[in-house]
Amino acid sequence: xxxxDATPAGxxxxxxxxxVEELHGFPVTRRFGQRVAFVPREELVGLVRTLRDEGWVQxxxxxxxxxxxxxxxxxxxxxxxxxxxxxxxxxxxxxxxRLRLRVQxxxxxxxxxxxxxxxxxxxxxxxxxxxxxxxxxxxxxxxxRILMPEDWEGFPLRKDYGIGRIPVQFKDAPx
Amino acid sequence: MTATHDHPLDTHLTDEGAQEMAPRPxxxxxxxxxxxxxxxxxxxxxxxLAPDDGETTIINMGPQHPSTHGVLRLMxxxxxxxxxxxxxxxxxxxxxxxxxxxSLTYLQGGTNVTRMDYASPIFNELAFCLAxxxxxxxxxxxxxxxxxxxxxxxxxxTSHFLFLATNGMDLGSTSMMIYGWREREEGLRILEMIxxxxxxxxxxxxxxxxxxxxxxxxxxxxxxxxxxxxxxxEYETLMTHQPIWRERLQGVGTISAEEALALGATGPIxxxxxxxxxxxxxxxxxxxxxxxxxVIVGSYGDSFDRYAIRLNEVRESMRILRQxxxxxxxxxxxxxxxxxxxxxxxxxxxxxxxxxxxxxxFTEGFKVPEGEAYAAVESPRGELGVYLASDGSxxxxxxxxxxxxxxNLQVLPHIMHGGLIAxxxxxxxxxxxxxxxxxx
Numbered sequence: 313x314x315x316x317d318a319t320p321a322g323x324x325x326x327x328x329x330x331x332v333e334e335l336h337g338f339p340v341t342r343r344f345g346q347r348v349a350f351v352p353r354e355e356l357v358g359l360v361r362t363l364r365d366e367g368w369v370q371x372x373x374x375x376x377x378x379x380x381x382x383x384x385x386x387x388x389x390x391x392x393x394x395x396x397x398x399x400x401x402x403x404x405x406x407x408x409x410r411l412r413l414r415v416q417x418x419x420x421x422x423x424x425x426x427x428x429x430x431x432x433x434x435x436x437x438x439x440x441x442x443x444x445x446x447x448x449x450x451x452x453x454x455x456x457r458i459l460m461p462e463d464w465e466g467f468p469l470r471k472d473y474g475i476g477r478i479p480v481q482f483k484d485a486p487x
Numbered sequence: 488m489t490a491t492h493d494h495p496l497d498t499h500l501t502d503e504g505a506q507e508m509a510p511r512p513x514x515x516x517x518x519x520x521x522x523x524x525x526x527x528x529x530x531x532x533x534x535x536l537a538p539d540d541g542e543t544t545i546i547n548m549g550p551q552h553p554s555t556h557g558v559l560r561l562m563x564x565x566x567x568x569x570x571x572x573x574x575x576x577x578x579x580x581x582x583x584x585x586x587x588x589x590s591l592t593y594l595q596g597g598t599n600v601t602r603m604d605y606a607s608p609i610f611n612e613l614a615f616c617l618a619x620x621x622x623x624x625x626x627x628x629x630x631x632x633x634x635x636x637x638x639x640x641x642x643x644x645t646s647h648f649l650f651l652a653t654n655g656m657d658l659g660s661t662s663m664m665i666y667g668w669r670e671r672e673e674g675l676r677i678l679e680m681i682x683x684x685x686x687x688x689x690x691x692x693x694x695x696x697x698x699x700x701x702x703x704x705x706x707x708x709x710x711x712x713x714x715x716x717x718x719x720x721e722y723e724t725l726m727t728h729q730p731i732w733r734e735r736l737q738g739v740g741t742i743s744a745e746e747a748l749a750l751g752a753t754g755p756i757x758x759x760x761x762x763x764x765x766x767x768x769x770x771x772x773x774x775x776x777x778x779x780x781x782v783i784v785g786s787y788g789d790s791f792d793r794y795a796i797r798l799n800e801v802r803e804s805m806r807i808l809r810q811x812x813x814x815x816x817x818x819x820x821x822x823x824x825x826x827x828x829x830x831x832x833x834x835x836x837x838x839x840x841x842x843x844x845x846x847x848x849f850t851e852g853f854k855v856p857e858g859e860a861y862a863a864v865e866s867p868r869g870e871l872g873v874y875l876a877s878d879g880s881x882x883x884x885x886x887x888x889x890x891x892x893x894x895n896l897q898v899l900p901h902i903m904h905g906g907l908i909a910x911x912x913x914x915x916x917x918x919x920x921x922x923x924x925x926x927x
Contacts, residue, residue, distance in 0.1 A: 433751025
């Protein structure tokens with residue numbers, strides 16, 4: 313696959329996002345009516361376990377974004393942006409509310425503790441993040457590729473991974 | 488099998504998982520799932536090298552098995568005819584649609600996402616547009632909202648008819664397959680009349696819909712809705728009241744609410760356990776808080792409940808469609824915002840500026856403010872969510888689609904465990920996975 317140049321253009325614009333409240337000591341901002349908490353990866357599993365016992369009963373998704381080519385300006389004061397960001401979506405059925413956890417993951421040590429012990433449903437989603445971004449989940453029971461072939465090289469959703477094209481051979485095309 | 492978690496029960500692990508239930512007042516879903524251990528975590532190479540102990544066999548079901556609904560492959564560990572552990576192997580339809588989405592403008596994005604869950608394309612477009620509209624801060628005219636709701640419910644009908652058809656086919660009722668297909672085709676014809684296409688409509692656009700409803704849609708839809716109750720009675724006679732059908736489904740593939748929650752299952756699977764959670768009622772979007780309908784729940788969490796829920800959700804969707812016919816508001820079918828939606832065709836002939844806006848929207852697209860947003864809708868299979876991260880350009884920086892089938896598939900090993908291989912077909916069918924959305 314072709315490597316692409318993914319240098320971010322320009323400096324971040326706008327002010328840091330305002331912290332509206334705190335959730336177990338972590339800064340929380342509000343985007344379009346949904347709460348977004350910024351959590352260091354060391355604290356992630358403990359926080360998700362506490363939240364589960366407080367009524368955030370279901371983990372809806374674990375996904376990631378590669379911010380190699382874009383400098384965010386929506387991080388609150390005190391949160392240092394890293395290349396990767398793992399996003400965890402939780403829902404509380406009793407409060408009828410969604411909560412998004414954003415976890416900064418540095419490129420040099422792309423690992424996050426696995427949420428499998430707290431929510432077994434994270435298994436497939438974490439495998440997909442590993443498959444697409446190369447972020448390893450410590451403590452995951454079966455961290456293998458899920459969508460790509462087992463022997464595939466590279467991580468397709470990273471920003472320095474180009475879009476592949478298979479040349480199409482037309483039957484009567486002039487050569 | 489690798490035991491990486493340091494749970495005390497790991498000492499009891501055998502090839503069927505942990506065998507002893509630890510005494511405790513109430514076992515939570517997570518604990519039960521771990522103790523039963525029904526997920527096979529083994530690569531193909533490991534399975535080939537596994538010693539033959541003469542007791543268990545590992546076989547492949549799929550990816551070209553007709554009852555696996557597309558290209559789902561299951562590695563089954565069998566003891567005679569009993570299924571012990573299962574591993575769903577997916578990825579056969581993976582075409583990198585999330586990566587493709589990063590190189591398409593927001594206007595083109597709809598054509599991409601609509602191909603994910605190909606049995607309910609309207610919901611994909613809807614979730615994508617709702618997420619983008621959050622970032623753009625758009626407020627839609629009421630008619631656009633109601634057209635979207637009408638299309639969603641019509642699409643839910645066709646999707647559930649597809650389920651009823653394939654569920655019947657999987658369990659040997661070929662008449663049901665033909666009946667389900669007949670009703671679905673009629674629904675698709677109405678969708679074709681409205682959107683121009685049977686499937687992959689790309690009709691819901693950011694800022695509204697692509698066009699207004701055509702003349703005579705009320706009569707056409709009314710005729711369709713009038714014909715269905717009689718057909719549903721036929722289904723009840725053919726399946727619900729039939730002893731063989733009940734024997735095949737009742738008590739097969741049971742799951743508890745705690746387990747379904749722990750595995751991230753949504754939609755009819757979660758509701759079959761008696762857990763009433765429907766985004767249309769509980770986190771309303773569009774105008775769902777303005778219409779009357781009931782949330783259908785089961786009581787046993789078995790394959791029969793999942794069948795019955797979908798059958799009865801058809802009736803609820805019909806109620807909503809009736810209200811759409813009666814109460815469809817007048818007005819514009821899309822927002823008149825020259826930055827986001829193209830100007831009316833007539834304006835292009837007389838205004839240079841309209842022509843420029845039209846040209847710009849279709850060539851370079853419109854810029855979406857920086858930020859990230861998540862929007863979800865209740866698709867026929869559960870919570871379908873779209874997470875968008877924008878860098879302020881006219882293409883999404885990252886587009887993630889949370890396909891409900893992707894998570895619902897994780898339920899499969901647990902409902903198959905301990906059942907017969909003949910019931911595996913009923914179980915796969917009752918999960919109703921759409922592989923286009925699983926693999927994306």
